[in-house]
Amino acid sequence: MKFWRERERESKEQILAPLCGQVRVLIVGDSGVGKTSLVHLINKGSSIHRPSQTIGCTVGVKHITYGSPASSSSSIQGDAERDFFVELWDVSGHERYKDCRSLFYSQINGVIFVHDLSQRRTKTSLQKWASEVAATGTFSAPLPSGGPGGLPVPYIVVGNKADIAAKEGTKGSSGNLVDAARHWVEKQGLLSSSEELPLFESFPGNSGLIAAAKETRYDKEALNKFFRMLIRRRYFSDEQPAASPWSISPHRTSSSQRLDDEITSDDDQFYKRTSFHGDPYKYNNNTLPPLPAQRNLTPPPTLFPQQPVSTPDNYAIPRFSLSSETSNNGSGRSKRMDINV
Numbered sequence: 001m002k003f004w005r006e007r008e009r010e011s012k013e014q015i016l017a018p019l020c021g022q023v024r025v026l027i028v029g030d031s032g033v034g035k036t037s038l039v040h041l042i043n044k045g046s047s048i049h050r051p052s053q054t055i056g057c058t059v060g061v062k063h064i065t066y067g068s069p070a071s072s073s074s075s076i077q078g079d080a081e082r083d084f085f086v087e088l089w090d091v092s093g094h095e096r097y098k099d100c101r102s103l104f105y106s107q108i109n110g111v112i113f114v115h116d117l118s119q120r121r122t123k124t125s126l127q128k129w130a131s132e133v134a135a136t137g138t139f140s141a142p143l144p145s146g147g148p149g150g151l152p153v154p155y156i157v158v159g160n161k162a163d164i165a166a167k168e169g170t171k172g173s174s175g176n177l178v179d180a181a182r183h184w185v186e187k188q189g190l191l192s193s194s195e196e197l198p199l200f201e202s203f204p205g206n207s208g209l210i211a212a213a214k215e216t217r218y219d220k221e222a223l224n225k226f227f228r229m230l231i232r233r234r235y236f237s238d239e240q241p242a243a244s245p246w247s248i249s250p251h252r253t254s255s256s257q258r259l260d261d262e263i264t265s266d267d268d269q270f271y272k273r274t275s276f277h278g279d280p281y282k283y284n285n286n287t288l289p290p291l292p293a294q295r296n297l298t299p300p301p302t303l304f305p306q307q308p309v310s311t312p313d314n315y316a317i318p319r320f321s322l323s324s325e326t327s328n329n330g331s332g333r334s335k336r337m338d339i340n341v
């Protein structure tokens with residue numbers, strides 16, 4: 001009897017064994033747009049005073065628990081919550097690292113593009129960043145077709161320093177002559193819209209990161225959803241979107257609209273909408289450069305195996321728990337996650 005109890009306890013422990021994983025998120029954009037400030041805000045929940053210029057690349061790690069605690073009565077406890085680490089690779093935007101920064105574009109699960117709302121050219125150059133990452137990077141869990149510049153992983157665009165842009169009354173333009181001219185040309189429809197990435201201009205709300213951090217007001221949920229979606233893509237799903245998401249026709253979002261407004265309760269929907277909204281960027285294969293060969297590389301190492309080694313035959317793998325959450329009419333999913341950002 002004692003023997004069986006012991007065996008039972010052991011098998012329970014195996015089921016409850018901590019499972020861990022990691023996703024890698026690249027943060028790119030021109031020098032000074034606020035990438036380091038964003039990472040600090042994500043990790044510490046506060047603004048950073050005078051961040052020094054990033055040398056090469058710095059990596060911040062954010063801890064997230066992910067799972068479906070109340071998914072179903074039949075789910076076993078070990079399936080409830082798991083630990084994940086989101087690696088935030090903050091790549092210096094300075095030109096001096098241009099030739100070597102692709103060293104850091106390795107095994108990427110997702111990308112955060114950052115631009116400065118008061119410097120319009122920083123927005124335009126996101127397209128170059130996307131092409132550079134797509135051309136020289138390697139990717140984990142790549143999409144079946146490429147996005148801007150051929151980028152084969154989900155991304156999100158953060159428009160920062162809205163406080164300055166708003167103050168100067170130049171939201172979307174720095175007020176300098178080049179930007180003003182560009183703005184005018186765009187308005188006339190003379191500039192190809194495909195030169196820029198689709199954007200949400202309003203992150204994090206109508207203010208910049210610093211103000212947002214001070215007031216603890218920025219769109220944590222949007223970022224969390226993005227991170228969770230990356231985790232889910234890598235660890236809980238082997239399904240890829242059926243149709244090419246890149247062909248979804250985007251539509252313009254109001255600059256005062258919060259990112260929240262764009263998010264539905266479904267993470268995939270969020271992913272599609274987040275990635276393809278904003279400027280009238282045409283996502284069809286005619287306007288995009290040729291797709292790069294898919295890179296199905298070995299995923300980055302994790303601290304723990306992705307699934308328990310000894311699982312009972314009827315073990316509900318995470319995918320099932322999550323899909324039951326999906327079918328939960330969104331009620332569970334639209335809830336804010338208890339994550340310290």
Ligand SMILES: Nc1nc2c(ncn2[C@@H]2O[C@H](COP(=O)(O)OP(=O)(O)OP(=O)(O)O)[C@@H](O)[C@H]2O)c(=O)[nH]1
Nearest residue numbers: 031032033034035036037054092093161208209210
């Ligand atoms: N006004 C304002 N300033 C900001 C905001 N976010 C960041 N900054 C400032 O912008 C400057 C550059 O910020 P960083 O976070 O170092 O920019 P970065 O993109 O990491 O720059 P690199 O390391 O050169 O690639 C710093 O002086 C920040 O304090 C914001 O929302 N509003």
